[in-house]
Amino acid sequence: MRWISMVARLALVAWMGASAFLFFLVTLSPDGPIAAAMPEFVLQLRTVAFNFFYSKSSLS
Amino acid sequence: MPLPAFFLTLIYGAACLGAGYWACRLLPNGQWRDLATAPGVTALATLFILGMSLVAAMLTLIGLAGWLRPAPIVALMLAGLSGLVIGRRALAFMPTAFMSWLRGWHEAPAAIRAVGLATVLIAIGCGAAAFVLPPLGDAEAFYVTYAKIMASSGRLEPMPGGYAYFSTIGLPGELHFAALMALQDTHAAKLFVWLVALAAAALLAAIAGACGLGRNGRLFSVAILFSSATFTHYISDGKVDLFSAAFGLAAFFWAVAPEKDGNARSYLPLVGLFAGAATAAKFSYVLAFGPALAVLLVWRCLNEENSTAPERWKESAVRLAQVAFWSSVAWIPHLIKNAALFGAPFAPFIGGPQDANWLHQVWFSPEVTRRIVLTYPFALVFGRYPMQGGGLSLLMIAFLPLVFLLPKAGKLKKSVLASVSIAALAGTVAWVIMRPSVIAPRYLLATLLLFVPLIAKAAENTWEDDRFPWLLRLGTLGAFAAAFAAAAYHLLPIPGAALAYLNGRSPPCALASEYCAPLQELGRIAMPGDRVFLAGYYSYWLRPDLLQCRDLPADARALEATSSKIDLLRERGFRYVVIDHASHEALAQRLGIADADSTGALRQIVRTPGLSVLEVLPGIPGHAEVGCREVRSGEWKIEALRR
Numbered sequence: 001m002r003w004i005s006m007v008a009r010l011a012l013v014a015w016m017g018a019s020a021f022l023f024f025l026v027t028l029s030p031d032g033p034i035a036a037a038m039p040e041f042v043l044q045l046r047t048v049a050f051n052f053f054y055s056k057s058s059l060s
Numbered sequence: 061m062p063l064p065a066f067f068l069t070l071i072y073g074a075a076c077l078g079a080g081y082w083a084c085r086l087l088p089n090g091q092w093r094d095l096a097t098a099p100g101v102t103a104l105a106t107l108f109i110l111g112m113s114l115v116a117a118m119l120t121l122i123g124l125a126g127w128l129r130p131a132p133i134v135a136l137m138l139a140g141l142s143g144l145v146i147g148r149r150a151l152a153f154m155p156t157a158f159m160s161w162l163r164g165w166h167e168a169p170a171a172i173r174a175v176g177l178a179t180v181l182i183a184i185g186c187g188a189a190a191f192v193l194p195p196l197g198d199a200e201a202f203y204v205t206y207a208k209i210m211a212s213s214g215r216l217e218p219m220p221g222g223y224a225y226f227s228t229i230g231l232p233g234e235l236h237f238a239a240l241m242a243l244q245d246t247h248a249a250k251l252f253v254w255l256v257a258l259a260a261a262a263l264l265a266a267i268a269g270a271c272g273l274g275r276n277g278r279l280f281s282v283a284i285l286f287s288s289a290t291f292t293h294y295i296s297d298g299k300v301d302l303f304s305a306a307f308g309l310a311a312f313f314w315a316v317a318p319e320k321d322g323n324a325r326s327y328l329p330l331v332g333l334f335a336g337a338a339t340a341a342k343f344s345y346v347l348a349f350g351p352a353l354a355v356l357l358v359w360r361c362l363n364e365e366n367s368t369a370p371e372r373w374k375e376s377a378v379r380l381a382q383v384a385f386w387s388s389v390a391w392i393p394h395l396i397k398n399a400a401l402f403g404a405p406f407a408p409f410i411g412g413p414q415d416a417n418w419l420h421q422v423w424f425s426p427e428v429t430r431r432i433v434l435t436y437p438f439a440l441v442f443g444r445y446p447m448q449g450g451g452l453s454l455l456m457i458a459f460l461p462l463v464f465l466l467p468k469a470g471k472l473k474k475s476v477l478a479s480v481s482i483a484a485l486a487g488t489v490a491w492v493i494m495r496p497s498v499i500a501p502r503y504l505l506a507t508l509l510l511f512v513p514l515i516a517k518a519a520e521n522t523w524e525d526d527r528f529p530w531l532l533r534l535g536t537l538g539a540f541a542a543a544f545a546a547a548a549y550h551l552l553p554i555p556g557a558a559l560a561y562l563n564g565r566s567p568p569c570a571l572a573s574e575y576c577a578p579l580q581e582l583g584r585i586a587m588p589g590d591r592v593f594l595a596g597y598y599s600y601w602l603r604p605d606l607l608q609c610r611d612l613p614a615d616a617r618a619l620e621a622t623s624s625k626i627d628l629l630r631e632r633g634f635r636y637v638v639i640d641h642a643s644h645e646a647l648a649q650r651l652g653i654a655d656a657d658s659t660g661a662l663r664q665i666v667r668t669p670g671l672s673v674l675e676v677l678p679g680i681p682g683h684a685e686v687g688c689r690e691v692r693s694g695e696w697k698i699e700a701l702r703r
Contacts, residue, residue, distance in 0.1 A: 009529050009531045010531070011205060012462065015458070016536070016538065016539045017538065019454055020454055020458060021541065022665055023442065023454035023457075023543075024542060024545070024546060026442055026444060027549060028549070035442075036444075037446075038438070038443075039435050039439070040431075041440045042439075042442075043431065043434060
């Protein structure tokens, strides 16, 4: 079995918890502000991730 | 009456199972022998879905002949049930295998059993919702309404009213609904979708099993399914999307099922029949399901040993051709239906009613479309776009990072899980390329569900090894709990509604749309055969005779074009007008009733915040040129009146 660091474990659990929490908010209020803001939020995350990996590769 | 409706649906389902036995005995290559060696629940689900397709084909023919009446339907059911009697020895392994599988859960950890129990409770809740909830949304406009008309008239014809053009679609569920409504009522009809959903769940678990998942992984697959709103929503609302999903999953399973007796082509007739049934049931499946199935078939072929590369490519082409042949066999009832009703077997693609814009759907602006495409796969789970109709389970996103903890697969090309996941990706990418603005998981549901085994495997991996960090196991349980809570949230009104219904204390319009009360009131006062002009979309609550006598598309076009609207209504024999103010306020204004309750020519009967029901006051006697007559019991025809 592969060893997983404590940081990685916490990150995975945080991801699961955050997904569940956001999903709950969207379910309770599908026409509310959080549901409306989700696409832009995901796009921003995508931009951050892209910039992170792009910056990393440009350094190497 | 709840109990007769409940048991009728179960008996009807058993008849479909028996019909599946007959269908399987007719297939070549010893399909029955292959099925008998499949896991019990998988064989049961396959026979049920196969039989359902065969029964729908028979109902199409008897509907076209105008024999969709209780006696022929019961005869068809008896023919199906005879399959259970004749094949009882061959089918005996199924209940035994099922009980053995059930007993095996005794050894599972308490947490896993809790997940199983929650899944079962959600599934039962969905069944109760299907039984007690009235048709809603599109089902109230077309799917269940069309079945109600056929159940009354006994005939399969284009649907009266504004959806006549839409009658060119495949009717995978509507004819079953019509049969059950002819024998009993809408509750029996809607409960049938629950049986289809259970069969779909069994086949998804079977696909997961073929991918190497164990008992826990297969359970997780079903848990993910029943926590997906895009699946559970369509168990109870009366639409027929789950029929295509069930056919699609059946095709996928038999495309990856382990070979028996070294005959790699033995399953192709089943794969083809189910693929044809899926695409005939929902045309959109051609775009995503087609590429996914092709990937599965070619992948399997290219990885066979003891042959050269050119031989494997040639064999791939032969198998694809065989699947295409059997798919076309499954399309035959649909082609016959369209040829008989529209003179165009390939309608709406070639010929048929002119209004076929719904085939080329663009839902949103380029900017919103770009946003949808860039936010896949999150849009499939968190998206709440108009017309989306729910999303996949939150577990698809929550468990996604766990995929990176999976042990490295041996030879990837031998991995069924890899082939299934890549097939899902190919189908989804094809959909996003061809229909980027159509964010509706139900349009490609079977293909999307092929991602489930990978996610379920990732979750199962956290439970396989006792050395796996307890923190991650706790995290997966927490995610399951959240997913089940979200699924249960939508089912909160159901227990109360079910109890009221079972006790006979359910109000007539309980949990129904705003159309229910006004149209039921109209049903109380209208005379048999009165014509109703319905300026709205949801006609289910009209009486069957009023549904058959209602406005035709030509009436709507004529009313739009003329300035003498009251004269036209009288000429065409309309006694009542129903206006949905949210969608047809312009007509209300042109008729002069937007501000006033009544006019000299129209008398208001019912007024709700959303709807008006008006009586067209008679003008000159003998003015009407059109009427509606009962040509045989329950069947009404609009015809010109003789002067």
